[in-house]
Amino acid sequence: MRVTQQMLHQNSVRHMNQNLSRLEKTNNQVTTGKQLHRPSDDPNGVSKAMNLKSALVANDQFERNTNEANLWLDESGQTINEMVNAMQKVRELGVQGDSGTLSDSDRNIIAIEVEELTEQIRQFANSKVNGKYIFNGLKTDEPPYPNKNSYQIDTFDTSAKMFTIADGVAVKANVTADELFGNAADNTNLFNTLNLLASDLRSGSDIQMDQIDKGINRMLTVASEAGARKNRVEGIENRIQDSNIELKSMLSKLEDANYAEAVTKLKSEESVYQASLAASAKIIQQTLMDFLR
Numbered sequence: 001m002r003v004t005q006q007m008l009h010q011n012s013v014r015h016m017n018q019n020l021s022r023l024e025k026t027n028n029q030v031t032t033g034k035q036l037h038r039p040s041d042d043p044n045g046v047s048k049a050m051n052l053k054s055a056l057v058a059n060d061q062f063e064r065n066t067n068e069a070n071l072w073l074d075e076s077g078q079t080i081n082e083m084v085n086a087m088q089k090v091r092e093l094g095v096q097g098d099s100g101t102l103s104d105s106d107r108n109i110i111a112i113e114v115e116e117l118t119e120q121i122r123q124f125a126n127s128k129v130n131g132k133y134i135f136n137g138l139k140t141d142e143p144p145y146p147n148k149n150s151y152q153i154d155t156f157d158t159s160a161k162m163f164t165i166a167d168g169v170a171v172k173a174n175v176t177a178d179e180l181f182g183n184a185a186d187n188t189n190l191f192n193t194l195n196l197l198a199s200d201l202r203s204g205s206d207i208q209m210d211q212i213d214k215g216i217n218r219m220l221t222v223a224s225e226a227g228a229r230k231n232r233v234e235g236i237e238n239r240i241q242d243s244n245i246e247l248k249s250m251l252s253k254l255e256d257a258n259y260a261e262a263v264t265k266l267k268s269e270e271s272v273y274q275a276s277l278a279a280s281a282k283i284i285q286q287t288l289m290d291f292l293r
Contacts, residue, residue, distance in 0.1 A: 012280035019273040026266045029257040036255050045254050052251045059240050059247070062165055066237040069163040072173040073230040075129040080180070080223040083124045086117050087216045091209070093117075094197055098207040111201035118194040122148060125177060135177045137161070144177040151191035154184045165236050171229055179222050181215075190215040 029035050039046045096102075097110045122145050125135055132140035137157030144156035161174035182189040193211045200207055 008283050012276075012283055016273070016276050016280055019269070019276045023266070023269040023273045026262060026269045029262045030259070030266050033257055033259070034255050035257040035262070049251060049254045052247050052254070056244065056247050056251070058167075059244050062240050063237070063244075065163040066165045066233050066240065069165060069171055069173040069233050070230065070237070071129060072134060072161065073226055073233065075127065076134055076173075076175045077223055077226050077230065079124050079127045079134065080175070080219055080226070083121050083180075084216060084219050084223070086121050086124070087212065087219065090114055090117050090194065090197070091212050091216065094207045094209055094212055097201045098209070104202075104204070107201045107204065111198040114194060114198045114201065118191065118198070119148065121194070122191070125181065135175060135180065137174065137176050145191075148191075151181065151189060152184055154178070165233060166240070169236065171233055173229070173233075175222055175226055180219060182218070188214045188218070190218075 025037075025041075028037055036042055036046055036049060093110050093114055097107055102110070125145050126143040127134055133143050134140075135156070136142055136144040137159035138161060139157040139159075140161075145151060146155075156177040158176045158178050160172040160176075162170045163173050164170045181191060186192075188211060193208070193215055197207060197212065199205075
C-alpha cells in the first residue's frame with residue numbers, strides 16, 4: 001500500500017481525536033464522580049439506572065402519601081382520645097346526677113356542665129388538619145357539625161379518604177362522623193344522648209348510663225381501628241425506607257465512578273494523548289523543505 005503524506009496527516013488527526021475523546025470521557029468521570037453520562041457509555045447500565053430512578057421517584061410519592069396518611073390518622077386518634085376523655089367526664093357527671101340525693105339546683109348545675117362538654121365534643125368533631133376538617137369525609141372544606149343542632153340531620157359526608165401507599169395498596173386515613181357519633185336516625189347518636197342526659201338531669205328522670213357507655217365504646221372501637229390502620233401504614237413506610245436504601249445503593253454501584261481507577265486511567269489517557277500530539281507534530285511538520293534543510 002502506498003503511504004502518502006495526506007494519509008499520515010489524516011491518520012494522525014484521527015488518532016489524536018480518538019485519544020482526546022477518551023481523555024475527555026475519563027476527565028468527566030473524575031470531575032463529576034459519575035461513570036455514566038450518555039446511553040453510549042453503557043446502554044445496559046443506563047437502562048438499569050433509569051429503572052432504579054423510576055422506582056425511587058415512585059417511592060418518593062408513596063412516602064409523601066404515607067406521611068399524609070400518618071398525619072390524618074395521628075390527628076384523628078388524638079382528637080378521639082380527647083373526646084373519650086370528655087365522655088368519661090360526662091359519665092362521671094351522669095353517675096353523680098343519678099344518685100338521687102341532689103337538689104334540683106345541683107342537678108341543673110351538672111346539666112350545664114354536660115352541655116359545656118357536649119359543645120366541647122362538637123368542637124372536637126369539627127377539628128382540622130392542615131386546614132381541612134378531618135371527620136367530614138371528602139367534604140374537608142366544610143365542618144360536619146356547623147352548629148349544635150346539626151346532629152339532627154345528616155349533613156356530613158361519609159366518604160373514605162384513601163391514600164395509595166404502595167403498588168396496589170391503598171389505605172383509608174380518615175374517620176367519618178357517622179362512625180364516631182352515629183347517624184341522625186340512630187338511637188345511640190352521641191349528641192342526642194348528651195342532650196337527653198342534660199334534659200333528664202333537669203327533669204330528675206333516670207339517667208340512661210347504657211347509652212353513654214355505648215357512645216364511649218363506639219369511640220374506642222373507632223380509635224382501635226384507626227390505630228390498626230396506622231400500624232399498617234408505618235409498616236409499609238419502614239419497608240419503603242428500606243427499599244430506598246437498597247435502590248440508592250444499587251444506583252450508586254451503576255453510576256458512581258471508582259475514583260482511584262478513574263484517576264489512574266486519566267493519567268494514562270493524558271500520557272497517551274500527549275504522546276500522540278508529539279508524534280503527530282513530528283509527522284505533520286515534515287515537509288520536503290524540512291527534509292532539504
